[in-house]
Amino acid sequence: MLEKLLDKDRVILNLKSKNKDDVLRELLAALKLPEDKEKLVYEALKKRESIGSTGIGKGIAIPHTRSLVLDKVYLVVGRSKEGIDFDALDGKPVHLFFLLCAPPQDPGTTYLLTLGKIAHVARKLSKREDYMEIEDPDEFIKYLAKLEEEE
């Protein structure tokens, strides 16, 4: 499921951002939305973060939202080797981001299913560190797909 939603343009292995707002913008920019749409999705993401960080701990965050301006489910993966302060639940810097955005109603409720899959993969990733070494986006997608398939 994650593999289908990703392509190498939506895998950023060296995030440049240093703070929460900038990283949300950097991840969102990968969707290449028109400016007015991007602004509305960014606002929705910020509102979601305002009620509790999606930095779930162990260096992983899953910022997510729905927005009327989107036509389909979008996923972007970003990695920061230095780590970014994202107000994570454990207070530690975040190294891996999964940005998930979807329209209000999506056929087959892909959004919640994908969110569940990401949370599942994130739990596995939290016990590993080898994902920090991968330098090729396609290889990174395959790595995630393999983790998703593992029981």
Place this chain on the structure above:
Amino acid sequence: MHPVLEALIALNDLDVMIQELQSPDYREIGFDVEDQIFKLEKARAEIIKKIPEDVLKKYEKLKKKYKRGIAPVIGGVCMNCFSLLPIAMTSEADRNEKLSTCPNCGVFIYWV
């Protein structure tokens, strides 16, 4: 984009978020948002200030009826009632620069 249309989209995004945060499926995933929804209600109150009273009243009425007051138009079709909109409407270049409603169901519409 028309500023009121923009505010209606933000309001809808927030309403969807508030609704979803309360769903068991969302909570099962493991995000802890207990007792935080009031923060979104506060944000909602701020957005509402940008919407004229009559428009807001209509939005709330439609939301009660259809669970949404605004719907996207995709491929010329209103995603609330799935009726095909008149070509005259879909071919307008400035269609998101004004506030329009679906001629069939009456919800506010936004061209994705």
